[in-house]
Amino acid sequence: MRVLILGGTAEARALAAVLDPRPDVHVVSSLAGRVSNPRLPVGEVHEGGFGGPDGLAAWIHGNAIDALVDATHPFAARMSASAAEVARRTGVPLLVLRRPGWTEEPGDSWHRVASLNAAADLLPSLGRRVFLTTGRRSLPVFAALDGLWFLARSVDPPEPPIPGNVRILLARGPYTVEGERALIEDHRLDVLVTKDSGGSMTTAKLVAARELGLPVVMVDRPAPPGGVRLVTTPDAVVEWLGGLAADRRHDG
Structure with missing residues (x-):
């Protein structure tokens, strides 16, 4: 076969x-x-x-x-x-x-949205320093938001130009809870945006957000x-x- x-x-x-x-x-x-x-x-x-x-x-x-x-x-x-x-x-x-997909656990503060655009609309009401983990191609959806600063993590660099309110972090999972917690604290991040990708390689950011009390904007996956x-x-x-x-x- x-x-x-x-x-x-x-x-x-x-x-x-x-x-x-x-x-x-x-x-x-x-x-x-x-x-x-x-x-x-x-x-x-x-x-x-x-x-x-x-x-x-x-x-x-x-x-x-x-x-x-x-x-x-x-x-x-x-x-x-x-x-x-x-x-x-x-x-x-x-x-x-x-x-x-991932499941919300006690202590989580998730805000589920249907799209990246809906996530961008919601963000200003939740925080000002954003941990953005939705992939390099999503950056234009968020970078024009006035008054917000982004730490955007991706495997490969996004296409230039990179807006001044965005810092790019190139990394590939799996990640550790300790590392994600330190990243959030060092950059004074106050909200996480991610896609509901599921799996264990990138769940550490969700645990760290829970422990530190960060709200999470969770973009729902498309239906098959x-x-x-x-x-x-x-x-x-x-x-x-x-x-x-x-x-x-x-x-x-």
């Missing part, structure tokens, strides 16, 4: 590590190239994207792909929509692998495409692939 993983996440790498040694599976992991020097999964890797749904459909056909796993970032809505469209068009089975099955663990993907293989043997 030839499996294409649309990846770039820790879950995608874990899935590739499980599947690659198996003699009955050939796995290809696709990375869109949004991050320089990404963490590479084991096995065959396709880098650089496909050029939209048409390109993805052509690549799947040309490479005789039997199953498609969308294990992209929870906020990669365009890629997920393309995967769903291509699955409908080609008939290749699709499964979405998404880690669960309609009509697709969603699972939360690589083991569930392996089980799904086993069912597909059994169906193929039965049909054969």
Whole structure:
């Protein structure tokens, strides 16, 4: 069975590590190239994207792909929509692998919003020195807010020019609670803005915000495409692939 993983996440790498040694599976992991020097999964890797749904459909056909796993970032809505469209068009089975979102705990002060623009609208009522962890492409949404200062953390630098009220911090998780607490205290930050990405690599900032009493503006993740099955663990993907293989043997 030839499996294409649309990846770039820790879950995608874990899935590739499980599947690659198996003699009955050939796995290809696709990375869109949004991050320089990404963490590479084991096995065959396709880098650089496909050029939209048409390109993805052509690549799947040309490479005789039997199953498609969308294990992209929870906020990669365009890629997920393309995967769903291509699955409908080609008939290749699709499964979405998404880690669960974060859950508010006692002591948290979260303000959930539906979009980055809604987060920007809310911010002036919550603080003046902002810890911004929503990615380098989100910076223009916030940088024009008068009277606010931002510490914006991202893996890669944003495109210049950088507004004067923004300091860029380049870093890659996982992070520690002690480190996040020190970062907040050293920069006198009084509000955190983040996306509900889920996972354990960046939860330390939420713990630190809770301990220090910071409000958190939490941008909700987009809903997955309609009509697709969603699972939360690589083991569930392996089980799904086993069912597909059994169906193929039965049909054969």
